[in-house]
Amino acid sequence: MTTQYDLVVLGGGPGGFDAAVEAAAAGLKTALVEAAELGGTCLNRGCIPTKLWLGATSAIEELAAQSKARVASGEVRVDFAALQAKKDRHVAATRKAMAARLAQLGVDLHAGRGRLADSASIEVAGTDGTRTIGFKNLLVATGSRPACFPGLTPDGVRVLDSTGFLALPAMPQSLIVVGGGFIGLEMAQAAHRLGAKITIVDALPRIAGPEDREVSRALEAAFRRMGWELRLGVQVTSVTTQGDSAVLTMQTSAESAGEELAAECALVAVGRRPNSADLGLESLGVELSGPGSVRTNEYLEAAPGVYAVGDVNGRTLLAHAASHQAHYVVQRLLGKGGKAPYDSGPVPSILYGNPEVLRVGLMADEAKAGGESVLVSRAQLIQNPIAQAHAATQGFVKCVWRQGRLVGVTAVGADVSRMAVSAALLVRAGWTREDAAGFMFPHPTLDESLKAAMLADKEAA
Amino acid sequence: MTTQYDLVVLGGGPGGFDAAVEAAAAGLKTALVEAAELGGTCLNRGCIPTKLWLGATSAIEELAAQSKARVASGEVRVDFAALQAKKDRHVAATRKAMAARLAQLGVDLHAGRGRLADSASIEVAGTDGTRTIGFKNLLVATGSRPACFPGLTPDGVRVLDSTGFLALPAMPQSLIVVGGGFIGLEMAQAAHRLGAKITIVDALPRIAGPEDREVSRALEAAFRRMGWELRLGVQVTSVTTQGDSAVLTMQTSAESAGEELAAECALVAVGRRPNSADLGLESLGVELSGPGSVRTNEYLEAAPGVYAVGDVNGRTLLAHAASHQAHYVVQRLLGKGGKAPYDSGPVPSILYGNPEVLRVGLMADEAKAGGESVLVSRAQLIQNPIAQAHAATQGFVKCVWRQGRLVGVTAVGADVSRMAVSAALLVRAGWTREDAAGFMFPHPTLDESLKAAMLADKEAA
Structure with missing residues (x-):
């Protein structure tokens, strides 16, 4: 039965x-x-x-x-x-x-x-x-x-997808990451700490493509300071295992012959x-x-x-x-919660590591792309004593405002993920500048950068 | 003029x-x-x-x-x-x-x-x-x-207050801290990391006296695991510089002769x-x-x-x-904000270090002391993947509820201060269990312990 x-x-x-x-x-x-x-x-x-x-x-x-x-x-x-x-x-x-x-x-x-x-x-x-x-x-x-694309199919030997990469018995000494999204960037950060020389290759002209442009720039600067090679805006023709290496062929311009990169391993992280x-x-x-x-x-x-x-x-x-x-x-x-359509509320999206990225709600670029004019306000982490204490002062918190209400928060820098839940709560509640001024943030905390950003002068995005 | x-x-x-x-x-x-x-x-x-x-x-x-x-x-x-x-x-x-x-x-x-x-x-x-x-x-x-009390007056040589301690040119190899409050415990944690052997002496039977009893117990266990000596419930008769040492005399019982402790330095942190x-x-x-x-x-x-x-x-x-x-x-x-009396809102109080302590709003002990019966719910950090990732799984988050609404959050463990702002926002908004169930916390984050505590079964405090 x-x-x-x-x-x-x-x-x-x-x-x-x-x-x-x-x-x-x-x-x-x-x-x-x-x-x-x-x-x-x-x-x-x-x-x-x-x-x-x-x-x-x-x-x-x-x-x-x-x-x-x-x-x-x-x-x-x-x-x-x-x-x-x-x-x-x-x-x-x-x-x-x-x-x-x-x-x-x-x-x-x-x-x-x-x-x-x-x-x-x-x-x-x-x-x-x-x-x-x-x-x-x-x-x-x-x-x-x-996801895999023609020419980018992991072979499980030296060319791996995220599943294969996480199962490695030893960390390679050099790694090519195809795809500058969050999955590739998190794994690359771990690999970097474990000693791998990192090269990121992406077809887009910037890493973390879906994020705010300023975030991409800050990430690129941070990763370059860490000694990473970033090859952006290039078309990958193939990634294959050749002997003991992963070899990537790319086309940097229509005329160029296929330039090659080699590393001990390649991680293909081009989406899901x-x-x-x-x-x-x-x-x-x-x-x-x-x-x-x-x-x-x-x-x-x-x-x-x-x-x-x-x-x-x-x-x-x-x-x-x-x-x-x-x-x-x-x-x-269960028949609970009424008949309202699904509402995700503000969705926090985080890149973990150091630097981290946090995004909640609307980005200025998104608003602009939709023809909407929003205001933004910013605070730099260098002004925060906890960022100073951790000697990790690169980065910022950026607030996006619509009609005087907070509709988005974007941040990049060490430990900015700690602001994720509060940023989501504030975006959900649609706080004003005055709400922030009247709310007690603990001192000293990195979280005060969020308050500082909310209190900063607003400008056109 | x-x-x-x-x-x-x-x-x-x-x-x-x-x-x-x-x-x-x-x-x-x-x-x-x-x-x-x-x-x-x-x-x-x-x-x-x-x-x-x-x-x-x-x-x-x-x-x-x-x-x-x-x-x-x-x-x-x-x-x-x-x-x-x-x-x-x-x-x-x-x-x-x-x-x-x-x-x-x-x-x-x-x-x-x-x-x-x-x-x-x-x-x-x-x-x-x-x-x-x-x-x-x-x-x-x-x-x-x-603050200073008779017999506990810093002499600026080997017996210091917090001001003198923070100005030290070299960290002592052994340190007696008189006072198990947040000031003493933070400085002791820094000193411990910098190599000092720590002894905490307090007249109260537990450290972090104003906090939830469970928090004090968790801190005591953590500090004992770190090799600290905790001498609690003892009366300090004097702390003085004797030669190259700070010597503390205490009375452990009415009958006992004054037992002595010596260290390279003593920090008196008995309030302000x-x-x-x-x-x-x-x-x-x-x-x-x-x-x-x-x-x-x-x-x-x-x-x-x-x-x-x-x-x-x-x-x-x-x-x-x-x-x-x-x-x-x-x-x-400025004549703004109406004529309402001052309202602090939920006040976050934090002990920094590792472990950290977070308190926002009402504690169960406070409610009980006031004759009020409240409910509590808890989550253990050991169940959180980020706590696991940092191999820092000792600690918990405890929620205090009054008539179905969150009125307090207490937490102890590594990095729990990251929940301070969100806990304050949730206490201020008086969230219910159902509110927490319907709100998207980012995964995986330590902050999910706060959500887990809010969703856990409630029991009498």
């Missing part, structure tokens, strides 16, 4: 797992179908391993900054094999805790690849055979995978693609758009009774966006 | 300086009287030098944590003489920038000790003689100084006392209370036209409280 569920979730990453937990805790009979590991990309092949690398190596950057300021000296050596072992243990322990939580709440975990059998049931192809489960509601939370194929969703009338994103309406519905959250719907490729969407969907299934 | 001012400010610390700047920027004719240095205790002898010490040495703690986790090894050496020189440069540069700002805004800076001449004028005794200036409004922002004497305020009808705090009404007025902000009014001995009060007073003088 086919087991019937109130909710079947496809995919056990941040969105799917949170949805299953919340639904089961609220009394819905819930199943979670996962083809690989609980935790998805974020836990196993993305944010968490990267943050473990960055956390374990942060003393290296702190020391470098104080050394440059001639206050400290010494050496910090990170045992990469020990770090990788710690990472594997941490990830495995978290997966185990997640499985225990599902079991505790009575969520049935079906290991295997799920595919629609008909409009109300899923066929799960597991290692122990195939079973069919029925659903009243379906949540597609199958995530995404590294939704995992939407082979789910059989078409039979329900679900539409795909762009690179294969599941199209959702304002209620995150892809078809009646079928929802999609997280990377697979292409809205925001961030773990916390997936979790937030999952909460909305479960509340909706 | 006596120059007449709309506002005369006594004291150029955070409260007085901010008031003078804001008043002058708004067009009030303003004078600032400062007997010593601009920046007050915070800049010259308090928060800022301590944070420069903690910032410069943070790599030492990061390395220690990763070494303990067997991921890193090495050594970080801080050149204390270079650090002190940097601190002196930083403090001097900041003072210079402050003076420039005052000059730019047309604030007259009168160097010298101010004292009331009559009900509308101040006599300033400077090095270049005495002058008299007239005021329409007076702001007393004279701050505080280290308001600088309210010899100002001539009594002639205006200003009253002093407790240890000499200027008594203020709900509008921060000590007498008609006379206001007091910051440490000297004894409300909250924190720089940001002084600045916040200063803003209120200036707005009031």
